[in-house]
Each structure stands twice: as structure tokens, then as C-alpha cells.
Amino acid sequence: MFIALVKGNVVTTHKVAKMAAKKLLIVEPLRVDEGQPDFTPTGRTFVAVDHIDAGAGDVVLVTQGSSARMTEATSDAPVDCVVTGIIDTITVGGKDFYKKGG
Numbered sequence: 691m692f693i694a695l696v697k698g699n700v701v702t703t704h705k706v707a708k709m710a711a712k713k714l715l716i717v718e719p720l721r722v723d724e725g726q727p728d729f730t731p732t733g734r735t736f737v738a739v740d741h742i743d744a745g746a747g748d749v750v751l752v753t754q755g756s757s758a759r760m761t762e763a764t765s766d767a768p769v770d771c772v773v774t775g776i777i778d779t780i781t782v783g784g785k786d787f788y789k790k791g792g
Contacts, residue, residue: 693777694719695729696748700737708767713740715773717752724783738771739764749788751775 694717702714717738720729729749736752741763744750750773758772759765780788 691751691753691774692719693722693729693780694736694738694750694752695731696744696746696750696773697735698746706768712763712767712769713743714738715740715744717750717771717773719752720749722780722782722787729788736771738773739767739769740773742773742776744773744776749777749780749790751777 697716697718700714700716702709715738716735718735719732721732723730736754738752739758741761752771753760753774754771758769759767761772761774764772776790777788778790779786
């Protein structure tokens with residue numbers, strides 16, 4: 691799993707049947723460094739399936755690989771990356787590193 695920032699979404703008009711009604715988001719992995727006051731962007735992006743209603747600007751937890759097909763919404767779909775949670779807080783070294791909305 692990794693932490694990522696939702697950058698936007700992807701809309702497709704034609705896709706395989708098992709991907710119908712699947713919301714797709716563009717996510718950028720973020721690095722957490724204890725000595726830094728904020729996330730470090732990686733500059734990479736992925737397309738992830740979202741079924742928990744995340745949106746642009748949300749910090750999310752993302753699962754990749756075969757584990758991405760272990761959710762109720764992705765178990766039968768050709769999915770390699772899925773948003774599995776919207777992060778509320780991150781604590782590093784006993785200090786709040788991130789708080790949603792804060």
C-alpha cells in the first residue's frame with residue numbers, strides 16, 4: 691500500500707464490460723519523511739479504481755497488484771490499482787504529520 695494525492699479523474703466512454711461504472715482517479719504517490727514538514731511528491735502518477743468516493747485533493751491509501759482485486763468492487767475486474775481509504779490523520783515520530791482539512 692502507499693499514500694497518494696488524488697490529482698484528478700479519468701473518463702472513458704468505451705471499456706471492457708467488467709470496468710463499467712468504475713470511477714477512475716489519477717493518483718500521485720507521496721513520500722513521508724520524518725524530517726520534512728510536508729509530503730514529498732514522487733512525480734509519478736497511476737490510475738486507480740475508486741469506489742469509496744474520493745475526489746481531487748484527497749490524500750488516500752492505495753493498494754496495488756493482485757491485492758487490488760480483493761475488494762468487493764474489483765474482485766472480478768482487470769484492476770491493478772485501487773483506492774482503499776481516505777486518510778484522516780498521519781502520525782510520524784509521535785507528531786501529527788497530516789490532518790485532513792488542517
